Amino acid sequence: MVRTDVQLMLDVKSGDEASFALLLHRYRTPLVNFLYRMVRNREQAEDLAQEVFLRVYRARADYVPSAKFTTWLFRIATNLALNSIRDNRYQKLEDSIDSPARIDSEDGDDRPLDVAEQHPNIEQHLVEDVRVKMIRHAIDKLPEKQRAAVLLHKYEELDYAEIAKILNCSESALKSLLFRAYEALRVELAPLVAHQVRQ
């Protein structure tokens, strides 16, 4: 029989390390993807996901199953991601204005623009990925809280009550947040949306 998240966490609390490994296996991919879509840097997303699991492990002794495990897990992840985004923004403000022009690389890491580095088939590569890049760019442009709401709603398929708890807002405020986010995405992705609607 498959043990629930709460049962696994209670087993971790009573000293069962294997249950922690099961939770890690169950949530490492959704967590890394959520954080990657939040911070747009793979290495940083993995570091943050590791921090989330470490915090879960540290809190095992005091764990009380008062809410769904995923609510608790993604609340930690969201707070870490929002803090990281703010820290990065502060860091960028401190960057010298003499630094070279930068573009977003494939996996979201900022790197200097270097023409000699361009791959011969980059044009083809860009054409293939143009849709994905546009979608990523549209998500990146969302305010952090709207971005978190969309990611939790769309990819983690959490219900409204859970997402509202994670983002520390009411359900009606969350619905409004999601509506504004989808409106912004609709406008930002207008050419793709129009093409989709016509099909």
Place this chain on the structure above:
Amino acid sequence: MRCEKMESRFLGYLDGRLKESERLEVEKHLANCSPCRLRVNEFRAVSGLLDELPVIEPSEAFNARVHALVVAEPVKQSWWAWLHFSPRIALVASMLLIAALWMGYERPVGPPPMDMAQADAQMMQDLPVLEDHDVLTNFEPLKELPPPVQQTDDDSDSQQHM
């Protein structure tokens, strides 16, 4: 119903998370409102586009890194936990308890007990003292003596002024 009120239900409608009554209201509105119908179709398209983002897999070293972090965590135990799980400590504590009980039994508090012959000899030795005490307490001339004069404060003051 007005479009503004309907808009907040569009996502729930697309997710299938509305109550039956709310879903019917939305469908009734959409049947008569082409702008809202377009908006719902556009939201559906946005949702479809979001599905196109590829899923990434964590690196192979991810589990090992988490495991290393967990192993490096200091082990926290309560005050009673170490006692509970240490048979060596429990053995030492029980030995100390037994030793304390044994010493208490071997060294009772109070004077050592005497046998009857010793007690009689001791009483005979103290008998003269007891007789002297009895004679003195019943000596008649001592009873006729006036009680001792106690010096009062007035007396001491008058003596100082003299």
